[in-house]
Amino acid sequence: MKLGYYPGCTLKTKAANLEKAAMASLDHLGVEYKELSRWNCCGAVFSLTDDDLIHQVAPVRNLIRAAQEGCDTVVTICSQCYNTLARANKLVRDDEEKRDTLNRFMDEEPDYNGEVEVVHYLSLLRDQVGWEKLREAVTNPLDGLKVAPFYGCTLVRPEEVAIDAVDQEILEGFIAALGADPAAFSAARECCGSYQMIAHPEEGMNRAAKVIGAANRSEADALILSCPMCEYNLGTRQGDVVAAHDGLSQVPTYYFTQLLGVALGLDPELCRLDLNGPAAQELFVDKNFIAAATV
């Protein structure tokens, strides 16, 4: 397998705490990859309009770039990028007519026929590294940390690109491999509030409140995420959500890759917990996962 890494825009700006620990962990685990040297925005949201092929150009062009760099597989970490790239790839593979139109439109690029496989980082960990090997690589097990796994929408919908079936519980397997305890969390596959947080704040907040409330009921110490938009709604805006709804209490949020980096004993500075706010850092210090001086 020749593995390419597609970062996505947000990981290079606001979500360095999603990227840094992830890539350092791959190095640590001995997984070889090459960050794509040329790429554009993934398209951000997969277009559902039948006759709107122009919005497939961005994701497909990225897959062409990956093929040009000799990659047969592309891994990405952001849930939204994964969803957009994987669905565009499926469209190219399944719909000969649309594939032909896209190839004709991008006549300055080599033809693309779905040669590249798109995988999410969690799938790569499970299928290439394996939970057992990951468990063995953990030097700083997250003992006694109860973690609510939040999939959100785009890792598991639609079914054709879902990184696992409902009963496979990939995030739960990941949490257990790090030595932490997955919480029984009823809102794991709910919507975080998405763009409604900006477009229709009240509805967006209600959605986010549902997720925070379920995390509270599960008695989780932490909520883990894989998507910068989920982080904005459930992390950055959590104070507003909790303040606007009775009976909610705050729960520290992390990207799943930060837990991975800490459990593998990587330099805590790489994990960029400073971007998560003080509660996230304090919890890890309290649990003795990191030293107080490192944050």
Add this chain to the structure above:
Amino acid sequence: MDTATLTEEVAAKTIPIYIMGKRYEVPETLTIMKAMEHSGYQYIRGCGCRGGICGACATVYRKAGDYKIYTGLACQTVVEPEMYLTQIPFYPANRASYDFESAKPTAETIYELYPELFRCVACNSCTKVCPMDVEVLDYISALKRGDITAAAEISFDCIQCGLCASRCMGEMAQYHMAQVARRIQGGKIAPKAEHLEKMCGDIDAGTFTDVLEAAKVMTEDELKKVYTEREMEPHMGADEWAPASNHGLA
């Protein structure tokens, strides 16, 4: 000798081109700009440096039997038979004004000035139409992910002809965004050239004023003498060679 009296043997072969749809026979050796002048057009605008640098003479053309859009600078591109062309000397593109001194060296500065940046769908029409072969989509993509340095470097050859803006389905003015990126890169991100700052300070402090004032009142012969007698580094000079006098440069 007047062109009209040239014999057939020495005159360049002529070829047909179409300027705004009308056919002209022009010598095959001419650039588009000279061919237009040869055909009777007189440049008031759309012609600047004639050296391929000012971006005033962007030209769009097609070739018979070919669906592709081609572009070039009229002053640099040699005519081809059956070329259908027109110049696009100006294309409307709004430029946002901002205060450079207070502008933060972050991508948000550019996002606030040009929020339409996020209308890009990566169609790549901008790159395809660029007569300077700038990877326009790549610098727009770099800006979207906040990489001002990459955007500045990728857009370095831009001559601001505006053809990218003419083809953009997101109705963006890419080249204005790139210019903000290059200014921020040069003024606020790239390391400062300390020796240059020192030299500018020396100039302001009058270090070279006397030498310059003396040169200004010299006769031509005196100037020539000073010039030819100046101390020069030997062609095979050792690495440690230094002039006997720096005339205030030290």
